Amino acid sequence: QVQLVESGGGVVAPGDSLRLSCSLSGFTLDSYPIAWFRLAPGKEREGVSCVSNRNESTWIGDSVKGRFIVSRDRAKNTVYLQMNNVNIDDTAVYYCATFPHFMIGRWASVGEKSLIIRGSGTLVTVSA
Numbered sequence: 001q002v003q004l005v006e007s008g009g010g011v012v013a014p015g016d017s018l019r020l021s022c023s024l025s026g027f028t029l030d031s032y033p034i035a036w037f038r039l040a041p042g043k044e045r046e047g048v049s050c051v052s053n054r055n056e057s058t059w060i061g062d063s064v065k066g067r068f069i070v071s072r073d074r075a076k077n078t079v080y081l082q083m084n085n086v087n088i089d090d091t092a093v094y095y096c097a098t099f100p101h102f103m104i105g106r107w108a109s110v111g112e113k114s115l116i117i118r119g120s121g122t123l124v125t126v127s128a
Contacts, residue, residue, distance in 0.1 A: 002026030002117060004034075004096050009122030012086055020081040020122060022096035029053060029072055032098035032116060034079045035107050036070065039121075040092035047108025048094065051079055053101060061108060064090070086126045095121035 008020040022034060035050040049070035050059045058070050069082040079096060097118035099110045112118075 004098070004117055004119035006094060006096055006119045006122040009094065009124045011125045011127060014087050014126055014128055016086055016126075018083045018086060018124060020083065020094055020124070022079040022081070022119065024077045024079075027098075027117075028077055029074055029079070033101055033104045033107060034072075034096055034098055035110070036079075036081050036094060036096050038090075038092035038094045038124075040089075043092075045112075046092075047110075049081060050104070050107040052104060059107060083124070086124075088126050088128075091124060091126045093121040093123050095119045 003025050005023045006020060012018050030053050033050055033053050036048040037045050038048050039045045048061050048064055049068060051070055051072050060068055067085045072079045095118055097115045099114050099116055103110050103114060
């Protein structure tokens, strides 16, 4: 079965760290780019990070640059999002998704209709 499954969400305090996982099944990291998006109540969807399927390139969104790190483990067919020094604005549902490689130059703004596979998401709540 082709799917993406996120895990690792939870409730954390400001300043804490959290690692999210995006596990692939039915395809591999060589198939498509993988992006992390987040959706917070009352806000537009935001592109958080992306990994290329053709090389080791990675990208991080401006709002989380310097705090979040994206990585991949090909042996585990998994993409990770390390979230450091979180703040209340990081509260959101985080989900991973794939899209056609030719769209990688604008990964953060890929429309929902262009996503090939997306996970159901994992909730991260940052609360004091």
